[in-house]
Amino acid sequence: MVRTPTAPERSEPPIPWRLWKVAALSGMASYLDAALIVSIAVNLAIYRDSYDMGVWMAGAISAIVTGCIAVGSLVGGRLADIFGRRRVYNWDIFCYAVGAVVITLAPNDVVLFVGVLVAGLAAGADLPTSLAVVSDAAPAEGRARLVSFTQVMWVAGIVVVIFLGYLLSDTGMTGARVITGHLAIAALVTWQLRSRLELADEPSDAEVAREAAALAAPRGIELRNVVNRAALLPMAATFAYYVTWGIGANTFGQFGTYLLVTVSGASQSLATGINLAFLPIALVLTFVFVRIADTPWRDRLFYVFTVVQILAFCVASLTAGALVGMLVFFVLYQISNPFAGEASYKVWSQLTLPPDTRGTTQGLTYALSRGVFAGVAFVTPALMEYSASALLWSITACMAASAVAGVYVIRALVRRSPGAATAPAVPGVTRAGLPSGPPKEHPAS
Known part of the structure; x- marks a missing residue:
């Protein structure tokens, strides 16, 4: 009997502690992005009452957060490629801090609007820039771990703000200022730490050239190097995945509590408690x-959990948002989301996009996706009122589309990325063991 040789086991080398520090400081972009969006959502009713805010201003402030993050991603990613990722990396976080201070101290809704505008643009600019900085500093065999760690920070941002909102729910404007004030302090501390950060392991020109050659990508930051197959194909594929997955994730992130109250019949406190109870699972x-x-x-677990994720939305759709069905949904969704969600998009983007234009290309996919999310959010309340079932089935279809796009990214694009650990074309063909433990800390060399 002839045995088919199996792929050798990969021994993942430990990552030096100083690179985990880079990942953590870069991950603050994700923390502050998520925390800004959620803090505005948590505080919006307080702002409306305290500032005697009109319905259109309330809607404008909600929409401007997502819109500014989209514009900031597009512009900031390009500026990082042109003027240097380290320079933009250091200053966009400072601009975020300025915006957060303005939000915290705003005496009226107009000043609040200005603060949200500044913080949103800066948060968007920092997202693609910080991921590119991590990729530049990371060794090929550790890049996915370092990039995916930024997603831990993203989830942490949601958890912290919702927890603070829950604790301070009866304190009015004082609680709102505490929530946004902590964002300003976190951004200023991050700015100080980033400004002193030494990235000794930034890739050499030879390393970047080897990676570009492996991806069949031309060298240089010129825009013509964005408009070619080496850049457009992974951009289109990762965008297709992120935008279809993100429609569901963003809808439940912004309107999950609203749906539980208006459709499922839960009280406000129960709805908030449900969201808070299940978030630690995702973390x-x-x-x-x-x-x-x-x-x-x-990528093997992506195959499994993208199916679980679709099943979660099917349960919510079949029960038309009934409370029991939504409880089952939240369990399945929080279990599957870490393995078939934004973390996958971040890793795949850094593995497949050309190295010289990573800021520009991922900034573009971020910007287009966030623009779509803003448009969907605008019509979601009306669609929910018309038919919750239609809304939920539409989101389920988007999740199914994201699964197809994700499988394409894995099988057609990730496989040719340099140093990537890839799953077999059919899950289960080869055997591989999980790492024996988490990365160990090592002192900086």
Whole structure:
């Protein structure tokens, strides 16, 4: 009997502590992005009452957060490629801090609007820039772990703000200022730490040239190097995945509590408690994703959990948003989301996009996706009122489309990325073990 040789086990080398520090400081972009969006949502009713805000201003402030993050991603990613990722990386976080201070101290709705505008643009600019900085500093065999760690920070931003909102729910404007004030302090501390950060392991020209050659990508930051097959194909594929997945994730992020109250019949406190209770599941499992991000298990588990995620939305749709069905949905969704969600998009983007224009190309996919999310959010309340079932089935279809796009990214694009740990074309063909433990800390050399 002839045995088919199996792929050798990959031994994932430990990542030096100083690179985990880079990932953590870069991950603050994700923390502050998520925390800004959620803090505005949590505080909006307080702002409306305290500032005697009209319905159109309330809607404008909600929409401007997502819109500014989209514009900031587009412009900031390009500026980072042109003027240097380190320079933009250091200053966009400072601009975010300025915006957060303005939001915290705003005496009226007009000043609040200005603060949201500044913080949103800066948050958007920092997202693609910080991911590119991590990729530049990371060794090929550790890039996925370091990039995916930024997703831990993203989930943490949501958890912290919702927890603070829950604790301070009866304190009015004082609680709102505490929530946004902590964003200003976090951004200023991050700016100070980033400004002193030394990235000794930034890739040499030879390393970047080898990676570009592996991806069949031309060298240089010129816009013509964005409009070619090496850049357009991974951009289109990762955008298709992120935008279809994100329609569901963003809808439940912004309107999950609203749906539980208006459709499921839950009280405001119960709806908030449900969201808060299930978020720690996602946080813990995102750490698990970081452990396996540089192994074939990363993409193998995507196959499994993208199906679980679709099943979660099917349950919500079949029960038309009934409370029991929504409880089942939240369990399945928080279990599957870490392995078939934004973390996958971040890793795939850094593995497949050309190295010289990563800021520009991922900034473009971020911007287009966030623009779509803003448009969908605008019509979601009306669609929910017309038919919750139609809304939920539409989101389910988007999740199914994201699964198809994700499978294409894995099988057609990730496989040719340099140093990538990829799953077999058919899950289960080869055997591979999970890493024996989390990365160990090492002192900076």
